[in-house]
Amino acid sequence: MISTQVTVSPQAHQDIRRLGRGAKDALGDFVRRLRADRTNRALRVLPVRAAGDNGQLCTAVLDSTRMVLLLETEENRLTVLALREGPLAYDELTRLTVDINPVSGGIELVDQAEVSANVVALPERPEPAGAPEPDSPSQPTLNLPVRLFARFDDATLTSLGVIASLLPALRKLTDARQLDALLAHNLPELTKDVLLALHGGMDPDNVRQHITSQWKADEQVDPHDWAQAARRPVSQVSTEDAAVLDALGSSFDAWRLFLHPEQQRLATATFKGSAKVTGGPGTGKTVVALHRVRHLVDQLQPGHTRPLLLTTYNTNLAADLRHRLQLLGGPELLRRVDIKSVDQLAREVVEEQPSLRLGRPIDDETALNLWHTVCTEAGEYEFDVEFLDSEWKHVILAQGCGTCAQYMRAPRKGRGQFQRSQRVRVWALVEAYQSKLAEAPLQTTYAQIADQAARMEEHRMSRVEAQAHYKEERGGLDLVHREAGSGMWLKPRYQHIVIDEAQDLSSSHWRMLRAMVRPGSNDIFLVGDAHQRIYSHQVVLGQLGIKTPGRASRRLTLNYRTTRQILGSAHGLVAGETFDDLDDGVDTLDGYRSVLSGLAPQLYRAPDWQTEMRTVATLIKERHDQYGTPYEAMAISVPDGASATQIALVLAYPPFSIPATQLGKDGPQSSEGVRIGTMHRFKGLEFQRVFLTSVSDGQVPHQRIEIHRLSNPQRYRQEEQRGRSLLFVAATRARDELVITWNGKASRYLPRDAAQQAVNAADLLAGEGPPSTSAA
Numbered sequence: 219m220i221s222t223q224v225t226v227s228p229q230a231h232q233d234i235r236r237l238g239r240g241a242k243d244a245l246g247d248f249v250r251r252l253r254a255d256r257t258n259r260a261l262r263v264l265p266v267r268a269a270g271d272n273g274q275l276c277t278a279v280l281d282s283t284r285m286v287l288l289l290e291t292e293e294n295r296l297t298v299l300a301l302r303e304g305p306l307a308y309d310e311l312t313r314l315t316v317d318i319n320p321v322s323g324g325i326e327l328v329d330q331a332e333v334s335a336n337v338v339a340l341p342e343r344p345e346p347a348g349a350p351e352p353d354s355p356s357q358p359t360l361n362l363p364v365r366l367f368a369r370f371d372d373a374t375l376t377s378l379g380v381i382a383s384l385l386p387a388l389r390k391l392t393d394a395r396q397l398d399a400l401l402a403h404n405l406p407e408l409t410k411d412v413l414l415a416l417h418g419g420m421d422p423d424n425v426r427q428h429i430t431s432q433w434k435a436d437e438q439v440d441p442h443d444w445a446q447a448a449r450r451p452v453s454q455v456s457t458e459d460a461a462v463l464d465a466l467g468s469s470f471d472a473w474r475l476f477l478h479p480e481q482q483r484l485a486t487a488t489f490k491g492s493a494k495v496t497g498g499p500g501t502g503k504t505v506v507a508l509h510r511v512r513h514l515v516d517q518l519q520p521g522h523t524r525p526l527l528l529t530t531y532n533t534n535l536a537a538d539l540r541h542r543l544q545l546l547g548g549p550e551l552l553r554r555v556d557i558k559s560v561d562q563l564a565r566e567v568v569e570e571q572p573s574l575r576l577g578r579p580i581d582d583e584t585a586l587n588l589w590h591t592v593c594t595e596a597g598e599y600e601f602d603v604e605f606l607d608s609e610w611k612h613v614i615l616a617q618g619c620g621t622c623a624q625y626m627r628a629p630r631k632g633r634g635q636f637q638r639s640q641r642v643r644v645w646a647l648v649e650a651y652q653s654k655l656a657e658a659p660l661q662t663t664y665a666q667i668a669d670q671a672a673r674m675e676e677h678r679m680s681r682v683e684a685q686a687h688y689k690e691e692r693g694g695l696d697l698v699h700r701e702a703g704s705g706m707w708l709k710p711r712y713q714h715i716v717i718d719e720a721q722d723l724s725s726s727h728w729r730m731l732r733a734m735v736r737p738g739s740n741d742i743f744l745v746g747d748a749h750q751r752i753y754s755h756q757v758v759l760g761q762l763g764i765k766t767p768g769r770a771s772r773r774l775t776l777n778y779r780t781t782r783q784i785l786g787s788a789h790g791l792v793a794g795e796t797f798d799d800l801d802d803g804v805d806t807l808d809g810y811r812s813v814l815s816g817l818a819p820q821l822y823r824a825p826d827w828q829t830e831m832r833t834v835a836t837l838i839k840e841r842h843d844q845y846g847t848p849y850e851a852m853a854i855s856v857p858d859g860a861s862a863t864q865i866a867l868v869l870a871y872p873p874f875s876i877p878a879t880q881l882g883k884d885g886p887q888s889s890e891g892v893r894i895g896t897m898h899r900f901k902g903l904e905f906q907r908v909f910l911t912s913v914s915d916g917q918v919p920h921q922r923i924e925i926h927r928l929s930n931p932q933r934y935r936q937e938e939q940r941g942r943s944l945l946f947v948a949a950t951r952a953r954d955e956l957v958i959t960w961n962g963k964a965s966r967y968l969p970r971d972a973a974q975q976a977v978n979a980a981d982l983l984a985g986e987g988p989p990s991t992s993a994a
C-alpha cells in the first residue's frame with residue numbers, strides 16, 4: 219500500500235509556532251496517524267468544499283480542542299494548510315480564503331474576518347503633516363486620510379505577488395500603524411515582503427527585480443491545478459516527509475524546514491561547475507550552505523567516506539557549522555562531511571608529509587611583533603608592520619614569490635603605488651623575517667602553512683589529472699603500479715567543497731581548495747559577502763580557477779536576523795563605499811531588506827570608560843531582570859583584550875554580579891554568561907542584544923590609520939573601508955536590540971547628530987535617564 223504523504227504549508231507552520239508546544243505535539247501525532255491510515259475515522263476528515271479541478275478542502279480533528287484545514291489533491295497526498303484551537307476552530311478554518319498565488323504558484327490563505335476585525339477596524343488616523351509617503355509629492359490635505367497603497371493599482375500589486383483576496387482590506391489602510399497590525403497576521407510571506415518594500419519606498423520595478431523574480435514559479439501557473447500547486451516547494455515547509463516529522467517531534471526551527479524560494483533553488487540546483495552566493499548579513503547564506511551540503515550528501519553513493527568538505531574561516535565558526543548541520547541532518551549527515559576551518563585543513567595537509575618540519579604556528583600578534591623586531595634590527599622604519607605582514611601574505615606568499623626577482627614582477631592590484639627600490643627593501647626585510655622564523659625553536663605562520671598546503675595540493679592534483687589521462691589513454695584500465703612507490707591510484711581529496719565566509723579567505727586558501735576537487739559539476743559552492751571582509755584582501759576568484767558565470771553567481775537580499783531599524787543604521791556605515799563581488803565585479807546591497815521590525819539603535823555617551831562600562835552593566839542587568847533576556851543571548855564588543863578584562867570585572871562585582879565569558883578564537887569559553895569580545899570575534903555569530911562599546915573617536919577606526927592619510931591615501935582608504943566593514947559586521951549581529959556606547963567624542967562613523975541623539979550615561983547612572991525602551 220502506498221503510504222499517505224502529508225506535508226505542512228508555511229502558514230500552517232506559522233500557526234504551530236504561534237500556538238506552541240501542545241499544538242506541535244498534537245499535529246505530530248495527527249500526521250503520524252494520518253500517514254498510517256488515511257481512513258481512520260477517529261481523525262474525522264470531512265470535506266468542506268472543492269478546490270479547482272483536482273482539489274478538495276477538508277477539516278480534521280487533532281484532539282478535543284484543535285482542528286486543521288487540509289487540502290487533499292490526490293488519493294494519498296494531504297497538505298495541512300492551517301491549524302486553530304478553541305470552540306470557534308471549525309468556523310475560523312472554514313471561513314479562510316484559500317488561493318493559488320498566480321506569481322509563485324504557492325497555496326496561500328487569508329483570514330478576511332480577522333483582518334477586518336483587527337486591522338481595518340482600527341480607528342482611522344491621518345498621516346501627520348510633514349510625513350508624506352515616499353514618492354508621492356502631491357499629498358491630499360491634512361484631514362483626508364491617505365490610502366496607503368493608493369498609487370499602486372490592483373494589477374500592479376497582484377503582478378508583484380500580493381494575494382488578490384487581501385486587496386479589499388488593503389485598500390482601506392490609511393496609516394502605518396494599521397499596516398503594522400496587518401503584517402502581524404499570518405499572511406503569505408510574498409505578500410508581506412512586497413507590501414513592506416513598497417511602503418519602505420522601493421519602486422515596483424525594484425520590487426519585481428529583487429523580490430517577485432525570486433518567488434516566480436519556474437513554469438506557467440495554472441490557477442485550477444491544485445495538485446501541482448500542492449507539490450511546489452513554496453507550498454510546503456519541507457519537501458521531505460521525514461524532516462517534517464522529525465521537526466514535529468523535536469525543535470521546529472524555521473530555517474531547518476522552510477527556505478525562501480531563492481534559498482531553496484540555490485540549495486538544490488545543479489551547476490555545471492562552481493557556484494557563488496553573495497548577500498548582506500543575515501540573508502541566510504550559511505543556511506543555504508548547510509542545506510546545500512545536505513542536498514549534495516543525498517546524491518552521494520552510499521558509503522563510509524567523507525567526500526564532502528564544509529569549511530569556513532576559523533575554528534569557532536567551524537564548530538558553529540557542525541552544530542547547525544547536526545540540527546539539520548543529525549549524525550547520519552555529519553558522517554559524510556568533513557568540517558574544518560581552512561587553516562586547520564591546511565595544517566593537516568602539510569602534516570601529512572613527515573619530512574617537512576613544520577614549526578609552531580604563531581598568532582597574528584606574535585607575527586607583528588616579529589616584524590617589529592626585524593625592522594628595528596635593520597634600522598628600517600619606512601614600512602609599518604601591518605603593511606609588511608599583509609604584503610608578505612597577500613602578494614609574496616599568495617603569488618608564490620620565492621625570489622626577489624619574482625617579487626619585483628608580481629602584480630599588486632589595488633595595493634597602491636610602490637617603487638622598485640621600495641620592493642628591494644621590503645624583500646630584504648622578508649628574508650630577515652623568514653630567517654627569524656627558521657631559528658630554533660622553529661616557527662611558522664598560518665599564511666606559510668596555507669601556501670605550503672596549496673603547493674602540495676596543486677602537485678597532488680596534477681598527478682591525479684595525469685593518472686586520469688593515462689587511464690583514459692589505456693581505455694579505462696587501471697595500472698596498479700603506475701604511481702611509483704605508492705602502488706596506489708590517487709583520488710581527488712573531495713567530490714564537493716562548500717565554503718562559508720568566503721570573503722576572508724586568502725589566495726593560498728583558494729589555491730589549496732581549488733586543487734582539492736576536480737573541476738566539474740557542483741565542485742565548489744561558496745557563500746560570502748565582501749561588505750563583511752575584515753581580514754583578507756580582495757581576490758579575483760576567476761583568476762584562481764573558480765569561475766561562476768551568469769546564473770552560477772546569485773545574491774540573497776532578504777535579511778532574517780536584524781530589524782529594519784538596526785539594518786537601516788548599519789547600512790549607513792558602508793553606503794558610498796565600493797565593494798567587490800569576490801570576483802572582478804562589483805557587489806551592492808541593492809534590494810537588501812528585512813521583514814522584522816523593532817527598536818531604533820540606542821546611543822549612550824559617557825564622559826569616560828569607567829562610566830561607560832557601568833552604563834553597559836546597568837543596561838544588561840535591566841534587560842535580564844526586567845525583560846528576561848538570558849545573559850548568554852547578549853554580547854559586548856570591546857576594543858582590545860585589556861578592555862575585555864576590565865569590563866568582565868565590572869560585571870562580576872556588586873552591584874551587578876553578572877556572569878560573563880570571553881569570546882576566544884574557539885568561541886565562548888563557557889556556555890553561560892554575557893559574551894565579551896573584540897568586534898573581530900563577532901564575525902558570523904548572532905545575539906539577541908548587542909552592546910558595542912568604545913565606538914569613540916580614535917578607537918573606531920583606530921587612530922593609527924591617520925598616519926596614512928597623507929602619505930598613502932590608497933592604504934588609508936583601504937583601512938577606512940575595513941574599519942567600516944568591521945563596525946558593520948558587529949552591528950548586524952543584533953537580532954532585537956543594538957546599543958552603541960562611547961566615551962569622549964563619538965566615532966566619525968556614527969551619524970553626525972549622534973551626540974545629540976544619545977542619552978547621557980551619567981544621567982542614566984544617577985537614575986535620571988529616560989525609561990528604558992528595551993522591551994524588544
Ligand SMILES: Nc1ncnc2c1ncn2[C@@H]1O[C@H](COP(=O)(O)OP(=O)(O)OP(=O)(O)O)[C@@H](O)[C@H]1O
Nearest residue numbers: 472473476477478499500501502503504505778902
Ligand atoms: N528561510 C529562513 N527562515 C527562517 N529563518 C531563516 C531563514 N534563513 C535564514 N534564517 C535565519 O536568519 C539568520 C541568519 O542566517 P545565516 O546565519 O544563514 O545568515 P548569513 O547570511 O550567513 O549571515 P552573516 O553573513 O551575517 O553571517 C539565522 O538566525 C537563520 O536561522
